[in-house]
Amino acid sequence: MLAKSSTELVRQKNSVLVLTALRRHGPLAHTELSDFTKLSSATISVITTDLERAQIIEKAEQQAASGRGRPRVLFSQRRDCGYLIVVIISSDAVQYSLVDYAGRLIDRFTEDRQQTVPNVASFVRGLRDALNRIVVRSRLSRDKVVMISISSKGLVESSEPVLRWSPIFGREQIDFAAVLRGEWSAKVILGNETLLVAAAVGRQEENKKGRDFRALAALSLGHSIGLGVVRRGNEGRLEISAPNFGHMLHMPGGGLCRCGSRGCIEAYAGFYAILRTAFDVPLDTIPAKFVPVAELDKIATSARQGNRRNIHAFRQAGLALGNGLSRVLSLHESMPIAITGPGTRYYDLLLEGISEGLAESHVVRMEGMPELRVMADEPTLVFEGHLNRALAMMDDDIVRSGVAISELNEQTV
Amino acid sequence: MLAKSSTELVRQKNSVLVLTALRRHGPLAHTELSDFTKLSSATISVITTDLERAQIIEKAEQQAASGRGRPRVLFSQRRDCGYLIVVIISSDAVQYSLVDYAGRLIDRFTEDRQQTVPNVASFVRGLRDALNRIVVRSRLSRDKVVMISISSKGLVESSEPVLRWSPIFGREQIDFAAVLRGEWSAKVILGNETLLVAAAVGRQEENKKGRDFRALAALSLGHSIGLGVVRRGNEGRLEISAPNFGHMLHMPGGGLCRCGSRGCIEAYAGFYAILRTAFDVPLDTIPAKFVPVAELDKIATSARQGNRRNIHAFRQAGLALGNGLSRVLSLHESMPIAITGPGTRYYDLLLEGISEGLAESHVVRMEGMPELRVMADEPTLVFEGHLNRALAMMDDDIVRSGVAISELNEQTV
DNA sequence: ATTTTTTTCTCGACAGTCGAGAAATTTAGT
DNA sequence: ACTAAATTTCTCGACTGTCGAGAAAAAAAT
Numbered sequence: 001m002l003a004k005s006s007t008e009l010v011r012q013k014n015s016v017l018v019l020t021a022l023r024r025h026g027p028l029a030h031t032e033l034s035d036f037t038k039l040s041s042a043t044i045s046v047i048t049t050d051l052e053r054a055q056i057i058e059k060a061e062q063q064a065a066s067g068r069g070r071p072r073v074l075f076s077q078r079r080d081c082g083y084l085i086v087v088i089i090s091s092d093a094v095q096y097s098l099v100d101y102a103g104r105l106i107d108r109f110t111e112d113r114q115q116t117v118p119n120v121a122s123f124v125r126g127l128r129d130a131l132n133r134i135v136v137r138s139r140l141s142r143d144k145v146v147m148i149s150i151s152s153k154g155l156v157e158s159s160e161p162v163l164r165w166s167p168i169f170g171r172e173q174i175d176f177a178a179v180l181r182g183e184w185s186a187k188v189i190l191g192n193e194t195l196l197v198a199a200a201v202g203r204q205e206e207n208k209k210g211r212d213f214r215a216l217a218a219l220s221l222g223h224s225i226g227l228g229v230v231r232r233g234n235e236g237r238l239e240i241s242a243p244n245f246g247h248m249l250h251m252p253g254g255g256l257c258r259c260g261s262r263g264c265i266e267a268y269a270g271f272y273a274i275l276r277t278a279f280d281v282p283l284d285t286i287p288a289k290f291v292p293v294a295e296l297d298k299i300a301t302s303a304r305q306g307n308r309r310n311i312h313a314f315r316q317a318g319l320a321l322g323n324g325l326s327r328v329l330s331l332h333e334s335m336p337i338a339i340t341g342p343g344t345r346y347y348d349l350l351l352e353g354i355s356e357g358l359a360e361s362h363v364v365r366m367e368g369m370p371e372l373r374v375m376a377d378e379p380t381l382v383f384e385g386h387l388n389r390a391l392a393m394m395d396d397d398i399v400r401s402g403v404a405i406s407e408l409n410e411q412t413v
Numbered sequence: 414m415l416a417k418s419s420t421e422l423v424r425q426k427n428s429v430l431v432l433t434a435l436r437r438h439g440p441l442a443h444t445e446l447s448d449f450t451k452l453s454s455a456t457i458s459v460i461t462t463d464l465e466r467a468q469i470i471e472k473a474e475q476q477a478a479s480g481r482g483r484p485r486v487l488f489s490q491r492r493d494c495g496y497l498i499v500v501i502i503s504s505d506a507v508q509y510s511l512v513d514y515a516g517r518l519i520d521r522f523t524e525d526r527q528q529t530v531p532n533v534a535s536f537v538r539g540l541r542d543a544l545n546r547i548v549v550r551s552r553l554s555r556d557k558v559v560m561i562s563i564s565s566k567g568l569v570e571s572s573e574p575v576l577r578w579s580p581i582f583g584r585e586q587i588d589f590a591a592v593l594r595g596e597w598s599a600k601v602i603l604g605n606e607t608l609l610v611a612a613a614v615g616r617q618e619e620n621k622k623g624r625d626f627r628a629l630a631a632l633s634l635g636h637s638i639g640l641g642v643v644r645r646g647n648e649g650r651l652e653i654s655a656p657n658f659g660h661m662l663h664m665p666g667g668g669l670c671r672c673g674s675r676g677c678i679e680a681y682a683g684f685y686a687i688l689r690t691a692f693d694v695p696l697d698t699i700p701a702k703f704v705p706v707a708e709l710d711k712i713a714t715s716a717r718q719g720n721r722r723n724i725h726a727f728r729q730a731g732l733a734l735g736n737g738l739s740r741v742l743s744l745h746e747s748m749p750i751a752i753t754g755p756g757t758r759y760y761d762l763l764l765e766g767i768s769e770g771l772a773e774s775h776v777v778r779m780e781g782m783p784e785l786r787v788m789a790d791e792p793t794l795v796f797e798g799h800l801n802r803a804l805a806m807m808d809d810d811i812v813r814s815g816v817a818i819s820e821l822n823e824q825t826v
Numbered sequence: 827a828t829t830t831t832t833t834t835c836t837c838g839a840c841a842g843t844c845g846a847g848a849a850a851t852t853t854a855g856t
Numbered sequence: 857a858c859t860a861a862a863t864t865t866c867t868c869g870a871c872t873g874t875c876g877a878g879a880a881a882a883a884a885a886t
Contacts, residue, residue, distance in 0.1 A: 003649070004451050005426040007842045007873055010418040014843090017417060030865060038417050040844045045866060068853035069863025155779070158746060165779060235648060236416070241745075247775035248743035249736055261775045323662055327740050330661040332654075333571060362660035362674045366568070366578060420842060420873045427874090443834060453875045458835060481884035482832025 011047070012399055014039060018047050019056070019395040022077055023103070027060050029072035048075055056081050056398055077102045082146035082394060085134060085186070086386045087127070088193075088379075089152040091168060091223060091290070094126070098134050101394065103387050107138050113168075120172045124179050131184070145186045146397070149390040150176055151193045151382060153224050155244050161190035167224045167258060187397065189390065194220040194340075195242035196385025197378060198228025201338045202238050203388050215335035217328060219245075219321070220378060221343025221350075223271045223291060224258070229332060240389075243328065246270070250320045255283035268320035271296055271343070277313035293342060300346050314349035321350065322357015326364060334367035340378040347374050424460070425812050427452060431460050432469070432808040435490055436516070437620075440473050442485035461488055469494050469811055490515045495559035495807060498547060498599070499799045500540070501606075501792075502565040504581060504636060504703070507539070511547050514807065516800050520551050526581075533585045537592050544597070558599045559810070562803040563589055564606045564795060566637050568657050574603035580637045580671060600810065602803065607633040607753075608655035609798025610791060611641025614751045615651050616801050628748035630741060632658075632734070633791060634756025634763075636684045636704060637671070642745060653802075656741065659683070663733045668696035681733035684709055684756070690726035706755060713759050727762035734763065735770015739777060747780035753791040760787055 014037070021036040022028055028036065034044045051057045052075075060074040079100040086097040091113075098107040111130055113123070135142055154166030161176040163169070177188045198218035205213045213232065220226035227245030230238055246266040247259050254263030255273065262284075267273050272287040278299045303310035325337060339347065354372070358364050375381065427450070434449040435441055441449070447457045464470045465488075473487040492513040499510040504526075511520040524543055526536070548555055567579030574589040576582070590601045611631035618626045626645065633639035640658030643651055659679040660672050667676030668686060675697075680686050685700040691712045716723035738750060752760065767785070771777050788794065 004430060004874095005423040006875090007420055007423060007840090010420060010423055010842060010873090013418040031863085041865075042845075042867080043843055046842080067863075068851095068861075070849095070851040070865065072864065165775075171779075233646070234652065239647065243744035244776060245743070249739050249774045252732070252736055252770070252773055257775070259775050259778075261778055262773060264775060319665070323665055326662050328744060330658070331656040331741060331744050357665070360665055360675060361662045362578075362670070362672050362677060363657060365672075365674055366584075417843095419844090420871085423842090423873060444832085454834075455836080455876075456874055459873085480832075481830075481882095483834065483880095483882040485833065 014043065015047055015051060015399045016395055018044070018051065019077070019399065020392070022057065022075060023391060023395065027074040027076035029074050031072065033075070079104065080144070082398060083140060083144050084387075084390050084394065085131060085145055085148045086383065086390070087131075087148065087150040088382060088386070089150065089166075089168070090193075091153075094130070096130050096134050097383070098138055098140070099387065099391075101391070103391055107134055109134070118168050120169055120174060123169070124174070127179070128183065131180075142183075143185050145184065147390050147394055148176075148180065148184065148186045148188045149386045150188065150190045151196055151386060152190070153193050153226055155247075156190050156192045156195075156242065158241075161188045163190060165259065170259075187393075189393065191385075191389065192226065192228065192242035193382055194218055194226030194245075195228040195240055196389065197226075197338075197340055197381045198230040198242075198385070199238075199240045199388050200381040200384035201375065202230030202240065203384075206238065215333060216338060217325070217335055218338045218340060218375075218381075219325070220341035221269070221321075221339060221346075222341040225266045225269050225321070226341075227328065229328070229335075231332065231335075245324060245328065248324055248327070250324060256286065258287045265320045265324045269317040274299065274313050274317050274346075277316050278310050280309065296346070300349060303349055311349070314346060315353040318350040318353020318355075319357040320353075322354040322359075323361075324357075325354070325370075326358050326361035329358075329363045329367075329370065330361060334363055334370050336371040336373065338373050338375050340375050340381060342378075344374050344376055427456065428460050428464060428812045429808055431457070431464065432490070432812065433805070435470065435488060436804060436808065440487040440489035442487050444485065446488070492517065493557070495811060496553060496557050497560045497562060497800075497803050497807065498544060498558055499796065499803070500544075500561065500563040501795060501799070502563065502579075502581070503606075504566075507543070509543050509547050510796070511551055511553075512800065512804075514804070516804055520547055522547070531581050531583075533582055533587060536582070537587070540592070541596065544593075555596075556598050558597065560803050560807055561589075561593065561597065561599045561601045562799045563601065563603045564609055564799060565603070566606050566639055568660075569603050569605045569608075569655065571654075574601045576603060578672065583672075600806075602806065604798075604802065605639065605641065605655035606795055607631055607639030608641040608653055609802065610639075610751075610753055610794045611643040611655075611798070612651075612653045612801050613794040613797035614788065615643030615653065616797075619651065628746060629751060630738070630748055631751045631753060631788075631794075632738070633754040634682070634734075634752060634759075635754040638679045638682050638734070639754075640741065642741070642748075644745065644748075658737060658741065661737055661740070663737060669699065671700045678733045678737045682730040687712065687726050687730050687759075690729050691723050693722065709759070713762060716762055724762070727759060728766040731763040731766020731768075732770040733766075735767040735772075736774075737770075738767070738783075739771050739774035742771075742776045742780075742783060743774060747776055747783050749784040749786065751786050751788050753788045753794060755791075757787050757789055 017037045018033055021033055025036065030044055034041050055078055057075050058078050060076050079102045081101040084099045086099060088095040093110050093112050095110045097105060099105055111126060135145060152163055152166050155164040157164055163174040165171055176190055180188055197220060201218050202216055205216055215231040218228045225246035228240060228242050230240045233239040247261065247264040249263055250265045250268055251263040255267040256262055257264035257267035271291045274296060275291055276285060299310045303314055358369060430450045431446055434446055443457055447454050468491055470488050471491050473489050492515045494514040497512045499512060501508040506523050506525045508523045510518060512518055524539060548558060565576055565579050568577040570577055576587040578584055589603055593601055610633060614631050615629050618629055628644040631641040638659035641653060641655050643653045646652040660670065660674065660677040662676055663678045663681055664676040668680040669675055670677035670680035684704045687709060688704055689698060712723045716727055771782060
């Protein structure tokens with residue numbers, strides 16, 4: 001049973017609508033807000049004064065009047081309304097970014113993770129230190145940070161910020177909410193890295209195609225394999241999900257994967273797997289923890305020069321990806337696939353296998369080959385995805401609590 | 414961008430809330446409605462008088478007063494508010510049911526499909542005739558039928574009532590909206606059969622567990638293989654989807670499937686496939702159009718008596734299902750699996766393969782073996798699913814149009 | 827007959843949106 | 857310098873919606 005509706009909820013939703021318009025199109029005037037949101041001018045007036053009183057938005061500096069008539073006054077978010085820390089955990093480093101409410105980057109640094117044995121306890125210590133450092137450096141009060149958005153490769157709990165499995169820490173779970181509770185009042189969210197890529201690319205597509213955009217999958221190729229899916233939900237908004245694609249079964253009883261299972265897609269298409277095939281190492285060999293890209297580059301150039309075995313290695317990887325993708329398309333619907341990650345530099349070598357792996361299935365025979373496109377700059381997409389997700393969530397949260405604050409103000413004034 | 418909210422929308426949503434409560438819990442009094450919907454008594458008054466004036470609900474006959482105090486008056490749907498025709502297309506017959514707005518079955522008959530070559534044109538003719546007949550027999554006006562809900566096995570377009578592929582008509586598509594346009598003003602919806610099973614089981618689970626219910630998959634075993642998934646969406650309501658599971662890739666380059674592809678799950682786990690394996694027919698043999706259940710029963714009993722080859726046939730089928738399910742769980746999340754359809758009678762023989770096929774994957778190693786349960790009576794579940802889906806949709810549509818009608822009444826009176 | 831109990835209905839207060847037009851403020855024209 | 861035109865923002869009254877409190881209704885208990 002759904003929750004009841006009320007007039008207050010209407011206001012909340014429409015306030016979020018205003019904030020979203022502001023977020024997507026930058027500073028906007030009263031009239032433009034009315035245009036974008038389809039709300040009447042009168043309503044915009046009420047909402048903006050409310051949000052202004054609640055210190056969420058502000059009237060921008062008077063800009064040079066451009067035409068005749070009363071000059072527009074632009075509304076924009078108050079940057080100091082709340083801050084976001086983005087934490088991007090990758091295999092060799094952790095990047096910390098401090099972002100204000102308007103989405104502007106304030107501070108950023110990267111901590112190399114020590115290449116030694118991964119240790120959850122020491123990692124958590126490093127995380128705490130770094131979070132501390134970033135607010136101190138910017139002379140920010142701890143409680144002005146209202147959200148901490150973390151991403152990692154691996155398997156993430158959907159409802160809580162718990163990392164269930166990751167290529168770095170394996171089955172050692174990390175509950176980020178528990179780790180940061182007490183010290184931080186901020187809301188902590190966690191997302192699979194490729195999920196955020198999908199979110200970013202999906203947003204781009206929606207900006208381009210509008211309501212025509214239906215669905216898209218983002219495939220990240222690297223030491224591990226990730227997939228994110230973004231689809232238009234039945235309510236009209238975009239829904240993102242991160243299937244555990246890298247560890248979906250490719251071949252029963254097949255090659256040994258880093259996760260300890262056998263026959264995962266990653267065990268055929270991950271960098272270590274390509275290396276393994278290229279050197280004809282037995283498939284049950286324990287995977288390498290880390291493969292320098294240079295190593296793979298060598299195999300690739302030799303493959304491009306005609307080396308049979310190396311061509312085969314990339315082909316096998318492509319097949320695993322293609323078969324897996326065909327299964328994803330069977331389970332959802334046919335959709336374009338955006339390929340990112342360091343593995344895109346071998347796209348020429350993978351393509352044949354991917355195509356063949358896709359071609360066999362019923363979906364592809366029915367719907368035709370899905371569009372494949374390469375999007376090189378993965379880190380940027382990940383960061384964009386963080387911002388899209390976290391800031392939209394902040395808008396929501398702030399409206400919910402911010403309106404209450406404005407009411408308090410009214411009463412005390 | 415989401416659509417704006419307004420006070421009128423609030424009323425619409427709350428009206429649907431009232432109708433939904435009525436649908437789930439039968440005739441209810443003012444007080445009970447208030448309890449279920451959490452709306453205030455005053456609001457219930459306004460909404461019920463509105464719905465009553467719009468001829469959507471009515472006050473029930475005065476029932477014997479049960480306690481002291483003013484006696485309750487029960488509201489219930491007006492049965493004649495609109496009618497629904499349910500069309501269930503199965504491999505050997507088509508069942509037509511006429512249902513009133515309260516969900517009560519009024520008339521039902523079954524047309525055997527001629528066992529000859531399936532012909533879309535003649536099928537459509539039969540459909541038109543039968544739909545005609547069912548309203549004439551009940552002396553009902555055509556335009557009192559506001560919805561026609563059709564189900565079939567196969568692949569269904571998600572947004573329009575178009576059958577993309579079916580085991581019966583193959584790649585000959587049927588656009589039911591186009592076929593019935595002109596003759597019928599009713600809204601036409603189409604759903605995959607197993608999707609409706611999932612909807613029905615999901616509803617049952619939600620009634621039992623409430624908000625604790627997260628997700629469930631329904632697996633239908635028979636001549637073809639179907640899967641429906643029901644999950645709680647991010648807005649709190651249940652979302653159902655029907656993956657093209659039967660024709661998901663099981664084994665690259667594997668057995669020939671009825672769909673013309675190779676290596677589909679169905680080509681290993683469908684009845685014809687089990688037969689094929691049992692008789693050691695080459696895997697590229699063109700599948701039998703139809704397999705009498707008696708035939709499979711024979712193989713099963715012989716397997717139960719120890720026949721190696723037949724045991725192997727069921728085991729192979731189980732493995733295909735288990736592997737496929739493991740992939741589904743990788744792509745969504747771990748969830749219980751309800752197994753229905755005629756194939757459940759061989760559950761004992763399939764179980765080992767299913768378990769083994771599931772066990773290998775990363776998800777199952779992480780989350781443990783998903784709960785498997787057998788639900789025998791598939792046809793009932795399919796019909797229940799039809800009612801759940803179609804009547805809920807009717808509530809929505811009727812409120813949208815019905816309130817407009819009541820406004821017209823007000824103005825003309 | 828009166829009281830108690832339970833349910834339904836009604837009234838006034840409050841929150842929200844909208845359309846229309848008033849007010850504000852700048853540019854263009856003379 | 858003044859006025860007219862243009863454009864944007866603000867304000868007011870009408871309408872719709874929900875809610876809490878208490879009145880009204882109707883049956884059982886005393």
